Amino acid sequence: MIELRSLGKTYHTSDKEIVALEDIDLTIRDGEIYGIIGLSGAGKSTLVRCINLLERPTSGQVLIDGKDILALSRKELLNLRQSIGMIFQGFNLLEQRDVLHNVTFPLEVSGVKRDEAKERAMELLELVGLRDRAGSYPSQLSGGQKQRVAIARALATKPKYLLCDEATSALDPNTTRSILELLATINETMGVTIVIITHEMKVIDQICDRVAVLDNSRIAEEGKVSEVFTNPRSAIARELILPDSRSDAMEPGGRRVRLTFRSEHSQEPVLSRMILDCGCPVNILYANMKELDSETYGQMLLELPSSERDSEKIIAWLKSSPIEWQEEV
């Protein structure tokens, strides 16, 4: 279990202080895939680096399996890091080592015998589907392949945790999907707890169990992905879920409502029925449908007619219907 307790990080430059993280409280349970999402500059990368102390927080506590890691000696910290794997946006492979020796690197560092290290590395390359590329150099691989090597390398020391810092941000959508599938498999079969930092909602959607939304150095909201997705309470979460809705919705017009459909309703022609019942048109500003926990969720942002009477009629209709909805302010 990873626990962050009122964690803060402030950078001191010669003339000013920059607050990167403030009052972060998070608990990441064993075996889950935990997402941390935010726009760039929100402090995500700093946050994930506080978990293995690549960055030292300036206040608060980091507890890993109940142990305060800020109190560890340098040597204990280096040992701890061998049980926390990490992958990066830029892959960060050693360019002068071939694939096999990139994967054996952490094993060499921790003093594992050469033959044993090689055997373990080949197993991992098998797992990530790159056994036949063991002798290749990173410059001969595609981005997706490099990330697979990085994943194999991060898992070499059999870590309990895997931190992913924007691990799919440099990859195309198909490659992103396959890397995420690989991470999900690793989580399931090896029981590795995974922490994913991203700015893309689709990454959270696809594999995370729970999510924290980071905004301006603080956690704006946190919870199960399906809950945050269907009922985003913070403005930032809404923006991340429906990235295009904000700019459109900013234009002056009628009142706006957000409808959320769950599986049982998502098959029904709700909107058509509403328009027929009320006898007035609405504007669809944004609509989207997603699978979460094998349930289908739909989101729709509607602009109501500018006439007060018509929009009241629609609101009244919505109130009497079983659909989840919310007026946007």
Added chain:
Amino acid sequence: MFSEMFLKLWDNGLIQLGVWETVYMTVLSTALSYCIGLPLGVILNITDKEGIQPLPLLNRILGLIVNFFRSIPFIILMVAMLPVAKLIVGVSLGNKAMIVMLVIAASPYVARMVESSLKEVDAGVIEAAQSMGTNNLQIVWKVLLPEAKPSLITGAVISMVTILGYSAMAATIGGTGLGQIAISYGHQRFNPDVTWCCVFLTVIIVQIIQEAGNRIARRTDKRYRA
């Protein structure tokens, strides 16, 4: 076509000996300069405030010493260091003394070369190594030096050519080699063909060093092999 002097030098094997002495002094001085300059460059790199073990005070002191020696023109440094050479090798004349001087002059230069090669190593790769629990000594041995290897080799070639140039200057205060032949037999005794021959041989030596170095650097670099 050749002057009498040239033929005499050639027949007595003095020019051939000059080539050997130049090569020998250059190679030995380069090797010794790296014995000092390589660790110094590593220390300069890792103690930098962006380095893996920031030690601002040590970094500043070493930086000042390096800059001090780098800012003195070689010919002046050489004269000033004659007593030091005498202290170390017992003589202040001849190739032994010249090698001491070359090493004193070249080590700070090599240190800066090494420092800048190491700076080219991607910070992300170093961070990845740190995330795996790699200690600083392992980062130097297993990450910084191997990842910078092609650049270090290219730097060594440049250093060696510079040292070759210095070794010719050392002829003015008692060194031997092609520089000394050019000055005392060519310039001072008015035999331009001797001077030009030395120039020509020096150019060939530089070309060989350069070409061999580039080849090794290219062969060891795994980044561009498609």
